[in-house]
Amino acid sequence: MGVGMQFTSTDYLLVLPMTLLTLFAIGILLIDLMLEQEQKWANAVTAFIGLLFSAKAVYNIQQWLGSRPASYGLMQTVLVDHVTLYFFYLFLAATAITILMSVRYLEIEHESHGEYYALLLLSVVGMMCMAAGADVVLIFIGLELMAISTYVLVGFLRRDRRSNEAALKYFLLGAFSSGIFAYGLSLFYGLTGSTNLATIHTALRQVLGGPYEPIAVIALLTTVTGLLFKIAAVPFHQWAPDAYEGAPTSITGFMSVAVKAAGWAMLLRVLILSPFRLGGLVAMRSIWLPVLIVVAISTMTGANLAALTQTNTKRLLAYSSIAHVGYILLGLVAGSATELNADGIKGILIYLLVYTFMNLGAFGVITSLRHRNVIGDELDDLNGLYSRAPVEAVLMLVFVLSLAGIPPLAGFYGKYFIFLGLVETHYYRLAAIAVLYSVFGLYYYLKIANAMFMRQPERGEERLPVSYAMRAALGVTAFATLFIGIMPNRFIEAANWALGIANNPNTAKLIR
Numbered sequence: 001m002g003v004g005m006q007f008t009s010t011d012y013l014l015v016l017p018m019t020l021l022t023l024f025a026i027g028i029l030l031i032d033l034m035l036e037q038e039q040k041w042a043n044a045v046t047a048f049i050g051l052l053f054s055a056k057a058v059y060n061i062q063q064w065l066g067s068r069p070a071s072y073g074l075m076q077t078v079l080v081d082h083v084t085l086y087f088f089y090l091f092l093a094a095t096a097i098t099i100l101m102s103v104r105y106l107e108i109e110h111e112s113h114g115e116y117y118a119l120l121l122l123s124v125v126g127m128m129c130m131a132a133g134a135d136v137v138l139i140f141i142g143l144e145l146m147a148i149s150t151y152v153l154v155g156f157l158r159r160d161r162r163s164n165e166a167a168l169k170y171f172l173l174g175a176f177s178s179g180i181f182a183y184g185l186s187l188f189y190g191l192t193g194s195t196n197l198a199t200i201h202t203a204l205r206q207v208l209g210g211p212y213e214p215i216a217v218i219a220l221l222t223t224v225t226g227l228l229f230k231i232a233a234v235p236f237h238q239w240a241p242d243a244y245e246g247a248p249t250s251i252t253g254f255m256s257v258a259v260k261a262a263g264w265a266m267l268l269r270v271l272i273l274s275p276f277r278l279g280g281l282v283a284m285r286s287i288w289l290p291v292l293i294v295v296a297i298s299t300m301t302g303a304n305l306a307a308l309t310q311t312n313t314k315r316l317l318a319y320s321s322i323a324h325v326g327y328i329l330l331g332l333v334a335g336s337a338t339e340l341n342a343d344g345i346k347g348i349l350i351y352l353l354v355y356t357f358m359n360l361g362a363f364g365v366i367t368s369l370r371h372r373n374v375i376g377d378e379l380d381d382l383n384g385l386y387s388r389a390p391v392e393a394v395l396m397l398v399f400v401l402s403l404a405g406i407p408p409l410a411g412f413y414g415k416y417f418i419f420l421g422l423v424e425t426h427y428y429r430l431a432a433i434a435v436l437y438s439v440f441g442l443y444y445y446l447k448i449a450n451a452m453f454m455r456q457p458e459r460g461e462e463r464l465p466v467s468y469a470m471r472a473a474l475g476v477t478a479f480a481t482l483f484i485g486i487m488p489n490r491f492i493e494a495a496n497w498a499l500g501i502a503n504n505p506n507t508a509k510l511i512r
Helices: 009-032 041-065 082-109 114-132 136-154 161-192 197-207 213-230 239-246 249-271 282-308 313-335 342-368 390-403 411-424 428-454 468-486 489-499
Strands: 070-073 078-081
Touching: 009 041, 009 070, 009 078, 009 114, 041 078, 041 082, 041 114, 078 082, 078 114, 082 114, 082 249, 082 342, 082 468, 082 489, 114 136, 114 249, 136 161, 136 249, 161 197, 161 213, 161 239, 197 213, 197 282, 213 249, 213 282, 239 249, 239 313, 249 313, 249 342, 282 313, 282 428, 313 342, 313 411, 313 428, 342 390, 342 411, 342 468, 342 489, 390 411, 390 428, 390 468, 411 428, 411 468
Parallel strands: none
Antiparallel strands: 070 078
16 A cells, blocks of 8 residues: 555544444444344444444544644545534434434334444434545445435335335435436546546636536536435425335434435535635536525425425425525525625524424424324324323424524524525525515414314323433423524534634624
């Protein structure tokens, strides 16, 4: 092996979080063979410990990085900067809550297998590769590792036809979109002679304006199509409602936050937040920015209208999730309108953080409804929930009001910074449309509140059994949703830290 290809201590440090998760995933598969059916909860404990070890490794990278903006590893293919670390923590937190939600749920479904937790950990390894990729090959490998793990998890309820159908649809559409994405990346490789994002960024400036520009435009459009599919933006959202409805409810929550955050990490990395802050395809911003504006408006319009008619809670929250993608896309529009508008990109990071807690909390309540012969994912299953489980009903109300962006809950600040970014970059009409749709979305969230508090329960006054792990998951998500809403400064500073923005003591922290 040549000197340039030696595995250094820096490489070891930067890939340790992923390595630990992989080892724990393999360990779970081995331990599972030796466990009796009533001991399967040990798999969840092992997976949770693996996440803690990985979180410690991420913290070690943070301490080692110090005030430096970034560090490269594995022959310039891995880039770990503050944005990468921010997403690492987000993935680990979302997965930890998902594990707490899953333990009792899998027992009820009689699907308590070690493979479930191993696939969860392996999907996080893929997400970390997507967030830390400075090379499109690593990003694509991470994407496929995450996607394949998620396909299996969506179809994990083997005796449920809806779960099988959802997994097959998700797999076929996902494979198709990955092919389009790979085709776009291969064209960029042909044009620039490199798979490194920094090199592609530099080489594209020479390609544009030349005879190969039409090929560059085709490469851009196919690449952006693949990216928009992964975040479920209209018109590439068809997989989301079916996959969300058919998947195990705990996995629906996981997909809605962690998988979507990974898609956003990849999209930001490829389009603008490449090495040295600006890179990747930012040279073609004049082409992809109008596309994103059209897609953002289409996404908010289509998803909000579709959500109005849903009677299945998981499908309603799926369309709600798609609508939120539209708002976040506006943050990207604002963030890339000038060289780099900090408030737009900051809005995306804060939005993904608060969305993780409030959406996982909402799916946690729906998961807790699953008991005996009640699936619990229809809107009618929420009827009279306050009389059967008052704590869960109040928590669900907190989560849906936060999703609607009502202050002083966490969801308000995600929208606040995105709207602020739009106003600062003079996209006043887009800001007005986004505010209008936020009010519009309040209607279908209040349908959930109406069912819980105003209607009579259809199955008597039977109280819901809630496990300790589920209580912990709901407690954490509710506390975070309220705490971020009431005391947001610490989390705004975390987003500032991720983007390398120094806090200005002369300016109100809510504004900068």
